[in-house]
Structure formats: structure tokens, C-alpha cells
Amino acid sequence: MPNSFARSTGRVSIEASVHDFYKQLTTAKNAEESPFLTMKDLFMLAACIGFQMKQSKPLGRREQPFHYSVFTEAEDIPILKAIAIATTGDVAVLAEPERIVEIAEQYANVGIHALRSMVVENVGQPLWNLVEALRSQGTD
Amino acid sequence: MRIERVDLLNFRQYFGNQRLKFSRDDQQNVTVVHGVNGAGKTSLFLALNWCLYGEGVENIGQIVSKEAVSRAPRGGIIETKVDVTFLHGGKRFTVSRKLLGQKQTDGKVTEARTSAEFVLMRTSLSGIMERVDNPIGIMNTILPMNVRTYFFFDGEKIDNFARPEQASEVERAIYQVLDLETLTRAMRHLKSAAQDLRSQLKQTSTGELQKLVAEDEQARARESQLTERRETLKRENAEIQRHLEDVNKRLRDFESVQELQQRYDQFTQEIVFTQQRFEESVRTIRTIVSASYVRYAAEPINAALGFLEEKRQRGEIPSNIREQFIQDLLSRQVCICGRTFAEHDDAYEHLVQLLRNVTPTSLEDDIIETAGRLRGLLDGGNKQRADLDARMADKVSLEERIGQLIAQRDDIERQMRGAGEDEVRQLSRQRQEYADDLDANRVEQGRVDLELEQTRVRIKELERQIEHARKSDKRARLLARKVELSQKAADKIEEVYSIFAANKRIEIEQETRRIFHSLAWKGDHFQDVRLSEDYQLEVIDRYGLPARPELSAGERQVLSLSFITAMAMVAQREAPLIMDTPFGRLSSAHREAITLKLPLLAPQLVLFVTDEELRDKALENLKPRIGAEYRLRFDPSTSCTTVEELG
Numbered sequence: 001m002p003n004s005f006a007r008s009t010g011r012v013s014i015e016a017s018v019h020d021f022y023k024q025l026t027t028a029k030n031a032e033e034s035p036f037l038t039m040k041d042l043f044m045l046a047a048c049i050g051f052q053m054k055q056s057k058p059l060g061r062r063e064q065p066f067h068y069s070v071f072t073e074a075e076d077i078p079i080l081k082a083i084a085i086a087t088t089g090d091v092a093v094l095a096e097p098e099r100i101v102e103i104a105e106q107y108a109n110v111g112i113h114a115l116r117s118m119v120v121e122n123v124g125q126p127l128w129n130l131v132e133a134l135r136s137q138g139t140d
Numbered sequence: 141m142r143i144e145r146v147d148l149l150n151f152r153q154y155f156g157n158q159r160l161k162f163s164r165d166d167q168q169n170v171t172v173v174h175g176v177n178g179a180g181k182t183s184l185f186l187a188l189n190w191c192l193y194g195e196g197v198e199n200i201g202q203i204v205s206k207e208a209v210s211r212a213p214r215g216g217i218i219e220t221k222v223d224v225t226f227l228h229g230g231k232r233f234t235v236s237r238k239l240l241g242q243k244q245t246d247g248k249v250t251e252a253r254t255s256a257e258f259v260l261m262r263t264s265l266s267g268i269m270e271r272v273d274n275p276i277g278i279m280n281t282i283l284p285m286n287v288r289t290y291f292f293f294d295g296e297k298i299d300n301f302a303r304p305e306q307a308s309e310v311e312r313a314i315y316q317v318l319d320l321e322t323l324t325r326a327m328r329h330l331k332s333a334a335q336d337l338r339s340q341l342k343q344t345s346t347g348e349l350q351k352l353v354a355e356d357e358q359a360r361a362r363e364s365q366l367t368e369r370r371e372t373l374k375r376e377n378a379e380i381q382r383h384l385e386d387v388n389k390r391l392r393d394f395e396s397v398q399e400l401q402q403r404y405d406q407f408t409q410e411i412v413f414t415q416q417r418f419e420e421s422v423r424t425i426r427t428i429v430s431a432s433y434v435r436y437a438a439e440p441i442n443a444a445l446g447f448l449e450e451k452r453q454r455g456e457i458p459s460n461i462r463e464q465f466i467q468d469l470l471s472r473q474v475c476i477c478g479r480t481f482a483e484h485d486d487a488y489e490h491l492v493q494l495l496r497n498v499t500p501t502s503l504e505d506d507i508i509e510t511a512g513r514l515r516g517l518l519d520g521g522n523k524q525r526a527d528l529d530a531r532m533a534d535k536v537s538l539e540e541r542i543g544q545l546i547a548q549r550d551d552i553e554r555q556m557r558g559a560g561e562d563e564v565r566q567l568s569r570q571r572q573e574y575a576d577d578l579d580a581n582r583v584e585q586g587r588v589d590l591e592l593e594q595t596r597v598r599i600k601e602l603e604r605q606i607e608h609a610r611k612s613d614k615r616a617r618l619l620a621r622k623v624e625l626s627q628k629a630a631d632k633i634e635e636v637y638s639i640f641a642a643n644k645r646i647e648i649e650q651e652t653r654r655i656f657h658s659l660a661w662k663g664d665h666f667q668d669v670r671l672s673e674d675y676q677l678e679v680i681d682r683y684g685l686p687a688r689p690e691l692s693a694g695e696r697q698v699l700s701l702s703f704i705t706a707m708a709m710v711a712q713r714e715a716p717l718i719m720d721t722p723f724g725r726l727s728s729a730h731r732e733a734i735t736l737k738l739p740l741l742a743p744q745l746v747l748f749v750t751d752e753e754l755r756d757k758a759l760e761n762l763k764p765r766i767g768a769e770y771r772l773r774f775d776p777s778t779s780c781t782t783v784e785e786l787g
Binding site: 029037038049052079092094 | 422423425426427429430431432433434435436437439440441443444445447448451499502503506507510513514517520525528529532589593597
């Protein structure tokens with residue numbers, strides 16, 4: 001299947017107000033302070049959390065920190081598609097990469113705040129807070 | 141502008157066609173139209189105003205000739221028209237304004253005045269008439285509408301300018317006639333533009349750039365401080381490490397603690413090694429955590445797979461029959477069993493229906509591939525979880541191991557102090573101090589690194605903000621320049637305006653004085669005519685005092701007339717003076733003086749007069765200058781006026 005995401009010149013949008021938080025969790029040298037390797041990973045997690053919360057919010061003033069082309073074909077794109085299908089209840093959405101990403105952006109726009117309180121508003125270091133959250137996620 | 145001819149058709153009491161030719165002779169430049177009160181002088185005056193400017197007929201009732209209406213059949217159309225032919229700048233123009241009225245069943249007439257047709261024709265030198273495209277614009281350059289009141293004037297209102305309360309009227313007249321309107325408008329626009337720009341400038345924050353630049357300087361100074369401190373700490377670290385190594389080496393030389401020191405070294409090595417493994421484990425955990433969204437995605441994956449499964453069960457995807465296959469059957473119109481079918485029969489319709497429900501091939505491929513990958517990801521998520529658990533267990537055991545190793549090494553340290561001589565004890569203490577120093581040093585290094593990182597982020601941010609502020613600063617400077625320019629231009633125009641207005645006021649004053657002296661009867665009594673700076677038109681008596689309160693109605697009229705004709709002169713517009721009943725309120729002495737001088741004041745003079753106001757000596761004075769003379773005859777039986785040429 002041709003990867004229409006890779007061919008797209010589109011960029012993923014996040015709200016400008018959370019851009020610093022994205023940077024904070026991806027760029028520090030100490031792994032324990034910056035649990036994410038890339039902003040894309042953080043975005044994907046935020047979108048999944050937003051979906052789980054069943055809450056999405058259109059974006060206000062935006063930043064566009066990365067390209068569609070960083071989404072992986074094996075994992076990211078199928079997950080984004082799953083979110084889009086589960087949201088719209090229509091397989092036709094698969095033909096519209098921009099719409100698929102937009103749906104994820106709006107979930108991530110809510111999920112990122114939940115993630116923030118989970119990761120940095122707890123006492124521990126972000127990495128361990130996140131590990132804790134992940135492991136408790138598995139038990140329910 | 142010199143008027144050659146006026147043609148009236150069914151205009152008020154002028155029933156049918158009526159024509160007047162005005163004298164255009166340089167010497168005999170006077171045309172006199174006689175008429176008793178009510179004969180139609182004012183109607184004729186209105187006809188000129190209406191034709192040229194479409195004005196002056198607002199409050200005069202019906203324009204269409206009543207006689208023409210009464211003769212028209214019910215429902216009939218009556219045409220009312222005034223043509224004015226004049227010469228201007230060597231060309232002949234004809235202005236024509238036409239109005240159609242329709243006679244109603246009750247005998248009244250409807251006039252659509254606003255739809256009156258206005259045409260301006262120009263005759264070229266070769267005699268060809270051509271229609272002028274922009275009649276209103278052209279009329280305005282010949283004799284502007286707001287100026288014409290000073291050329292076409294109503295004798296009843298003639299003394300207006302000489303009334304004390306009319307200063308503003310005088311001022312306005314001067315503005316209009318001298319085209320000062322253009323200047324005031326330019327001034328007003330420039331001032332309001334300056335105002336707008338000023339408020340825009342206020343919104344464009346100034347001084348922000350300096351603040352940012354100052355902060356940037358500070359941040360960069362701090363960055364180099366921190367970088368320096370980091371280097372110092374590094375050097376100190378290396379120094380301490382060397383000391384430590386030195387101490388360890390010296391301790392190895394003591395036979396009493398040689399074995400303990402060897403074990404100490406082994407533990408140190410293992411601590412370092414375990415710490416490295418710990419760091420590696422943290423990085424691995426981060427890699428797993430960073431990709432942990434795969435596990436979080438279980439919910440949307442399950443939802444999407446469930447949805448697709450439902451669709452599959454309904455037979456919608458993957459359709460057992462492929463799109464291309466159905467299309468092939470439809471085009472061949474032969475079933476795989478060999479049976480043929482035709483368009484619109486049952487088999488055909490069934491296939492069309494199938495095709496409609498089939499998911500397009502490209503989408504179907506996408507669905508199949510996506511579904512396959514999603515199933516794989518569910519497993520991947522579970523594996524990830526197991527992986528994370530295992531790595532966390534590793535990490536915890538490594539942490540514990542480091543703790544143990546350090547405790548064991550401390551124990552050896554204690555043994556060494558107990559077993560050795562004073563020098564060994566001293567070295568051991570030294571080693572402890574160095575280790576503490578190293579620790580403190582690393583803490584500070586961490587702090588410096590963090591601040592350095594934050595400072596660098598801030599510097600990057602400042603770079604962006606400064607760039608932005610530079611742009612808006614540039615905008616602000618541009619705005620300030622625009623404000624300055626528009627204000628300066630407005631001020632300059634104001635200056636030019638006041639100089640021009642002052643000069644023109646003096647010019648008009650001189651002209652008014654000259655004309656007044658030539659017209660006024662009590663020439664000796666009135667010393668001077670003044671047009672004051674606040675536009676009061678005043679006559680100064682021989683005692684040097686304003687004489688206006690004592691002026692008779694006739695004298696006021698002469699003063700006004702002087703002013704008006706002075707304006708006409710200063711305006712430098714070649715236009716006729718057309719006066720409706722100008723002498724009605726003048727004494728015979730004034731009339732005599734005026735009739736002697738008036739023909740000299742304008743290239744063409746047209747007077748609409750009653751027999752009472754123009755007789756005896758006054759008429760005699762005018763006689764040699766009269767080039768055309770008419771009498772308006774009003775017939776009470778038909779209420780119509782006919783124009784009769786005299787002489």
C-alpha cells in the first residue's frame with residue numbers, strides 16, 4: 001500500500017500553549033526528565049489518552065512541530081486509522097490522511113493535559129511517574 | 141460662459157415653444173426682459189437654474205404647463221423641456237433638460253422629476269454636434285453649482301451678504317468661489333489620517349525591543365558565566381580524580397592494607413560497571429515508555445476491529461466479489477455460467493446493486509492491511525508490557541546491587557582505617573574527603589547544566605522575540621514617519637490656505653470697494669468698504685466707524701451687489717450676471733448710478749425687471765448698452781405667458 005502519509009507534506013498541529021511541555025518531555029539530556037524520544041511519540045500517547053477519555057477539542061492558536069512523514073507505517077498509521085474509524089464509524093475516512101490526523105490532533109489536545117498532570121504534577125521524575133501510570137493501566 | 145439662447149417648452153406658464161436670444165455683443169452686452177409682477181420673470185429665472193443645474197424647482201409646485209396638461213388627452217404624455225445654448229471657451233454647448241408628465245384620469249399630472257433627462261451637447265468647430273459623456277462634470281468645470289448663485293441671483297435675497305449676521309455666509313461664499321473647499325478637504329483628510337496613524341502607533345508597542353535586547357545581553361552573559369563554571373568544575377573533577385587515584389596508589393603500597401585496598405579497587409570497579417548498566421537500563425525503559433502508546437491504543441484498536449468485523453459479517457468488507465470482477469461481468473453481459481443477460485433485466489440490476497455495496501478496491505486493500513496490522517499491534521502492546529515489567533525488575537535489582545556494593549566498600553574502608561597505621565588512616569580520610577568533594581562537585585555540575593540548558597532555551601526564545609520586535613519596531617518607525625508627514629502636509633496646507641484666503645480676502649475687499657465706490661450714491665459720505673478678517677462686510681463712514689446699522693435697505697443692496705460682482709471678478713470665471721428684479725428696493729438715485737456701471741462689471745448682463753424698477757433716467761442710462769429686449773406678456777384668460785421681442 002502506498003503510504004499517503006509519507007507522501008504528504010502536511011504537518012501535525014498542537015496547541016501553541018502546550019508546545020513548551022512537548023519540548024520539556026523530549027529534549028532534556030537526562031532520560032529520567034525527558035521520557036519521550038520524540039514529540040511524535042508524545043503526541044501519539046496524548047491522542048490515545050484523549051480517545052480513552054472520549055474527549056476531543058478543536059485547536060486554538062497552533063504550532064506545527066513535525067511532519068506527517070515521521071509516523072511509522074507499521075504502528076503509528078494503523079493506530080491513527082483505528083482512532084479515526086472508531087470515531088467516525090466510516091471506513092471512507094481512510095482515504096483522507098488530513099482528516100485522520102485532525103481527529104488525532106483534537107484527541108491529543110485533551111490527552112496532553114491529562115498526561116501533564118500524570119507526569120509532571122506528581123512528585124517523582126517524569127519517567128518513573130509515567131512507568132507507574134503505564135503499569136497501573138495494564139492492571140485494570 | 142455667454143448664453144446665446146433659451147428655449148422653453150411647456151415650462152410652467154410658458155405653453156408651447158418660447159425662445160429668447162440673449163445679446164452676446166461686447167458693447168451692447170445687456171439683455172433686458174420686462175415683465176409685470178406675475179408675468180413669469182421668476183419662472184424664467186427658475187427655468188435657467190433648472191436646466192443647467194436641475195435645481196431651484198423643489199418648492200414651486202407643478203413644472204409642466206397647466207395649459208398643455210388641459211389640452212392633452214387622459215393618459216397622454218406631456219413633454220416639458222428647457223434648452224440653454226451657450227458659448228464657452230470657443231465652443232458652443234447646448235444643455236437640455238427634459239421631463240415627461242402623464243395626465244391621470246382625474247386630470248392631474250404626474251411628474252417624475254428625479255428621472256428628468258439631462259443632456260449636454262457640444263458643437264465642434266466643424267459644426268458637428270456630439271453628446272458629452274459626463275454632463276454634470278463638464279458643467280461643474282464651466283460654472284460650478286455652488287458658485288452659480290453669485291452669478292444668477294435673486295434680487296429679493298440680494299442684500300443677504302450685507303447683513304451683520306451673514307458673516308459666515310460671506311465666508312462660505314468666498315470658500316466656494318475660490319475653490320478653497322478643495323484645500324479644506326485636503327487639510328481635514330490629512331489631519332484625520334495623522335490621527336489614525338497616531339493611534340496605530342500607540343498600539344505598536346515601542347521600547348519592547350530595548351528591553352528584549354537588554355535581557356538578551358544578560359542571558360548571554362549568564363551563559364558564558366555558566367559555561368566557564370562548567371569548565372572549571374570539569375577541571376576540578378579531573379583534579380580530584382587524580383588525587384583519588386594518587387591516594388589509592390599510595391594505599392596500595394602499604395603492606396598492612398594491600399589486600400583490603402585490592403578489594404576496595406574491585407568494588408569500585410564493580411560499582412562503576414553496575415552504574416553503567418543501571419543507566420543503560422534507564423535508557424531502555426525510556427525507549428519502551430516512549431512507545432507505550434501502542435499499549436494505550438488497545439482501546440481504539442479494539443473498537444476499530446470490532447467495527448470492521450461487523451461490516452465483514454454483514455458482507456460489506458471484504459466483499460466476496462471484487463469490484464473489478466463485477467464490472468467485467470457487466471461489460472461482457474455474460475454470466476460465469478454462460479447465461480447471457482441484457483441491460484435492465486434482473487441479473488443486470490442485481491449486479492449493479494452489488495457494485496453499489498462493494499467497497500472500492502483501493503479502500504478495501506487499505507482496510508485489509510490496516511486490520512492485519514492492528515491485530516499485530518494488540519500482541520505488540522502485551523509484549524511491551526511484559527518487557528517493561530522485566531526491565532523495571534532489572535532496574536530495581538541494579539539499584540539494590542549498587543547500594544550493596546557501596547555499603548561493602550564502605551565496610552572495607554572502615555577495616556582499612558582500623559588495621560593500618562596513622563598514615564593509612566590519614567589517606568583514607570583524605571580519600572573520603574575527595575569523594576565528598578567529587579559528589580558536591582557533581583551536584584553543582586548538574587545544577588549548572590540545568591541552568592545552562594534553561595538559559596540557552598531562553599536565548600533562543602529571545603532571538604525569536606527580538607526578530608519579531610525588530611519588525612514591529614521598523615513598522616513603528618515607518619508609522620511615526622507617516623504621522624510626521626501627514627501632519628506636516630496638513631500644517632503646510634493650512635499655512636497656504638490661510639495665506640491664500642487672506643490674500644483673496646484683501647483682493648475681494650479691494651474689488652468690492654472699487655465697485656461700491658462706482659455704484660454708491662453717497663460716495664463722499666462712505667469713506668471705505670471693509671471685509672474684516674472675520675468676514676464682516678462693512679462700510680466705514682467718514683468718521684472711520686462702521687456705518688452698517690445706518691445703511692438703508694437700498695444701500696445694503698448696493699453693498700451686496702458690490703461684493704457679489706467683486707466675487708465674480710475674483711473668481712475669474714467668465715459668466716453672465718443674471719439678475720431677477722435687482723432694483724426693486726433701490727432709490728432712483730441708486731438705480732441711476734448702478735445702471736450706469738453695471739454693464740461694465742460682466743461680459744454679459746441679463747436683467748429681469750418690472751417697468752417700475754427700470755424707467756426714466758435709469759432706463760436711459762442702460763439704453764446704449766442694450767443688445768436685446770423682451771417683454772413677457774401674461775394672458776389672464778389662459779394663464780399663459782408669451783415672449784415678445786422688442787425693438
